[in-house]
Amino acid sequence: MGDPAGVGPEIALKALRDLAPREAAGELALVLIGTASCMAEAAERLGMPARITADAGGWPNVRLIEAATTEKPIAPGRLSAEAGRLAFAAIERAVQLALAGEIDAIVTAPINKEALNKAGHAYAGHTEILADLTQSKGSCMMLAHDRLRVTHVSTHVALADVPSRVTPERLRRVFTLTHEALFDLGIDKPRIGVCALNPHAGEGGLFGREDQDIVAPVIEEFRAKGFAIEGPVPGDTIYVKALAGQFDAVVAMYHDQGHVAVKTLGFAMDPQTGLMSSLSGVNVTLGLPIIRTSVDHGTAFDIAGQGIANAASMIEAIDLAAQMVRARKQRR
Numbered sequence: 001m002g003d004p005a006g007v008g009p010e011i012a013l014k015a016l017r018d019l020a021p022r023e024a025a026g027e028l029a030l031v032l033i034g035t036a037s038c039m040a041e042a043a044e045r046l047g048m049p050a051r052i053t054a055d056a057g058g059w060p061n062v063r064l065i066e067a068a069t070t071e072k073p074i075a076p077g078r079l080s081a082e083a084g085r086l087a088f089a090a091i092e093r094a095v096q097l098a099l100a101g102e103i104d105a106i107v108t109a110p111i112n113k114e115a116l117n118k119a120g121h122a123y124a125g126h127t128e129i130l131a132d133l134t135q136s137k138g139s140c141m142m143l144a145h146d147r148l149r150v151t152h153v154s155t156h157v158a159l160a161d162v163p164s165r166v167t168p169e170r171l172r173r174v175f176t177l178t179h180e181a182l183f184d185l186g187i188d189k190p191r192i193g194v195c196a197l198n199p200h201a202g203e204g205g206l207f208g209r210e211d212q213d214i215v216a217p218v219i220e221e222f223r224a225k226g227f228a229i230e231g232p233v234p235g236d237t238i239y240v241k242a243l244a245g246q247f248d249a250v251v252a253m254y255h256d257q258g259h260v261a262v263k264t265l266g267f268a269m270d271p272q273t274g275l276m277s278s279l280s281g282v283n284v285t286l287g288l289p290i291i292r293t294s295v296d297h298g299t300a301f302d303i304a305g306q307g308i309a310n311a312a313s314m315i316e317a318i319d320l321a322a323q324m325v326r327a328r329k330q331r332r
Helices: 008-018 020-024 036-046 081-099 113-118 126-133 159-165 168-184 199-205 210-224 238-243 255-266 312-331
Strands: 032-034 051-053 061-066 105-108 140-145 148-152 191-195 228-233 249-252 267-269 276-279 282-286 291-295
Touching (some): 008 020, 008 032, 008 036, 008 312, 032 081, 036 051, 036 061, 081 105, 081 113, 081 126, 126 282, 126 291, 140 168, 140 255, 148 168, 148 238, 148 255, 168 191, 168 210, 168 249, 191 238, 199 210, 199 228, 210 228, 228 238, 249 255, 255 267, 282 312
Parallel strands (some): 051 061, 148 249, 191 228
Antiparallel strands (some): 282 291
């Protein structure tokens, strides 16, 4: 469900509605996890004829597993500890179901970090929550849209702390997870490009030595094992090469180095109004014992409850989760 004060309920309902033909054809089995009253209020407010129920499935009978209840009103676009509590409860219940094998994958709507913290859950975001709940160490984030897939060595840390996070151990973990994820996406011979940390890959040490002293040796180690991996490639050219088909995925060293590229490709603006016209892109958490994908945007409090949120990223996230489920089952 995500944060019920954000666009999560709206994009979830729109995705369930738009994917109904595929669910009826047996391609997907979709269940909503969250708070029934929040979802019912959202459906009524949006004029969507959804019936939130515990047993039925298939639009407009939205099957819901209730993670938590509330007697407090949740106002669209208003940050609150109660909304944070309900959002966390939905994630926690989804993880329980996935670990128990009752669902194949989790697709998450956006949460608000401040609301989570107000509710007593001190996490930087979904990735950290999921790692904690599944007792996983060394997970990493992948963003995907169209031909571009980007994993991250570091994410929610200050830029000043990034160089200390670029260690041989972390690089090995991210390279391995990236390679495995590409298999899950049906790519038989994965090709990975590694983005340099410094401008011009350090320019021989003039702009920093991390790329030649830390990153390059680990890349060579993986190449010796037979991995198709290249780098460090300067950040100002690596995405051009990836979009040209030279790499199936890029490993970015820090949050914005990866996010800017994917969001520039996936987010579209209306030149007439200056407003966002569409949002595409998927966030995948790698290194967990479960499959988890997510929309690649935030709670959008400014438009919550207005019926204008775009569900494209949610549908894309559901499609990618289903693709990963099928690929893993075939490999087994």
